[in-house]
Amino acid sequence: MPKYYDKLLRKLQKRPLSQNEFSSLLCELGGLLVEPQIELEIIKTSGIPLLFAHNKVYLRTTLTPYLQESFCIVDIETNGHNPYIHQPIEIGAIHYQNGEIKETFHSFIFCQNIPQKITEITGITNSMLQDSPKIHQVLESFKLFLKDSIFVAHNVDFDFNFLSNACYCNHFGYLYNPRLCTIKLAQKTLQSPKYSLGFLNDFLGIHHHTLHRALEDSKITLEIFKKCLKQLDKNIYTSYDLLKFTNSKSILQGNLNEN
Known part of the structure; x- marks a missing residue:
């Protein structure tokens, strides 16, 4: 299976990301042709358990x-x-x-x-x-x-x-x-x-x-x-x-x- 989201997962396993960090990662993953919001929807449907709280993004399993x-x-x-x-x-x-x-x-x-x-x-x-x-x-x-x-x-x-x-x-x-x-x-x-x-x-x-x-x-x-x-x-x-x-x-x- 491609390791497309490995970088995102490694970062979230260590600590929550600020909204700015997360948005930058979305832009990096999607590239110039994909809007960050579209990339976020793709991530949500991929099965990665994200939790958004207090202007940060968490990997739900860590909490x-x-x-x-x-x-x-x-x-x-x-x-x-x-x-x-x-x-x-x-x-x-x-x-x-x-x-x-x-x-x-x-x-x-x-x-x-x-x-x-x-x-x-x-x-x-x-x-x-x-x-x-x-x-x-x-x-x-x-x-x-x-x-x-x-x-x-x-x-x-x-x-x-x-x-x-x-x-x-x-x-x-x-x-x-x-x-x-x-x-x-x-x-x-x-x-x-x-x-x-x-x-x-x-x-x-x-x-x-x-x-x-x-x-x-x-x-x-x-x-x-x-x-x-x-x-x-x-x-x-x-x-x-x-x-x-x-x-x-x-x-x-x-x-x-x-x-």
Whole structure:
């Protein structure tokens, strides 16, 4: 994914920006042909969580207690493993905030070619998708659901990169939401021999029966996420603290396992 907004994010992670600094950055990003206000609207739709207060611009995650943060727990099924030649065929997501599920999102996506091995894993067949909405319709709805929430998934890079690339290819731009991997977070907070979704589902006593279906797997991921949050130290307070802790290199124990 292009690192178009990396400079902006690095600055905001260190400190809030004055309106003048932020406006200068907008001009730098947009260049001569794009009005700063248009660039700001593009940033807002990209998923970067900005907060405007007291004539300054903040990265919302640096101020928001993680218990009050907006998280979007996501899982997808795809017709292959390469985001550049394959596509999502099902998206499931849960908006979780203040310890509550606010709403859920689920949709199949039209696709003409489902390999047999994908059907064997997911149970999704060609006929199940024939009357489903086209990918650009689903992605538009999903982006409106996701907004600027923290994107949470088990093996998050797979789901995030797949959806970000799909959004770009369908003219919605790349996703720039903060992302959190529940495999990494579980490794930091839970004692387990393995950290795959299926193993933790049983090991932690979650016992959801359906695996490899998007919404059901996002429900399992949410339960793992909630159990991890209960084990956090008290010095982790903001969402940024949580993201930094999750991405730090130390691991409690066990082996990283695939989704």
